[in-house]
Amino acid sequence: MAAQAATKPNPLPPCDRARAERGVQSAMxxxxxxDYLKADRALNVQWKKTAAAMRxxxxGDFVPDDGRPTYFDTLLKSQRAWIAYRDAHCASAGYQARGGTMEPMLVSFCLIDVTQERTKQLRELAESPE
Structure with missing residues (x-):
């Protein structure tokens, strides 16, 4: 009976289990x-909405001919700059465990944070009045 208790499966999904048990670093x-990929998918959904709003x-009826870039062109330029920032910033965040097994996790945590923040910024931009 003790053997059955020892082999009883953990009811938590694998990632929740890894967090709860402070499990193997590769699992974490x-x-x-x-989790970063999930945040990135949400950002891409919001990007499409914001890009459509800028286009x-x-x-619109009032688009000044002042020689400046369009709303969408400015959004695209800012997104490209944000991607460069994200990649460099999160690489440096990973250096807290440079070369160690935790480095990829730290990079992913950073990517999650900055991606969720950017998604919020894009949402607010799409919702702002002209």
Missing amino acids: NFCAHR AMDR
Whole structure:
């Protein structure tokens, strides 16, 4: 009977279990990366909405001919700059465990944070009045 209790499966999903048990680093790295991919998917969904909103503003009734870039062009330029920032910033965040097994997890945690913040910024931009 003791053997059955020892082999009883943990009811938590693998990533929740890895967090709860402070498990194997490779599992925690995998789970952190999976969470980043989820945040990245949410950002991409919001990007499409915000890009559409900026393109709509470019087609609006009052678009000054002042020689400056369009709403969408400015958004695209800022997104490209943000991606460069994200990558460099999160690489440096990983250096807290440079070369160690925790480094990928720290990078993923950073990627999650900055991606969620950028998603919020894009959402607010799309919702702002012209």
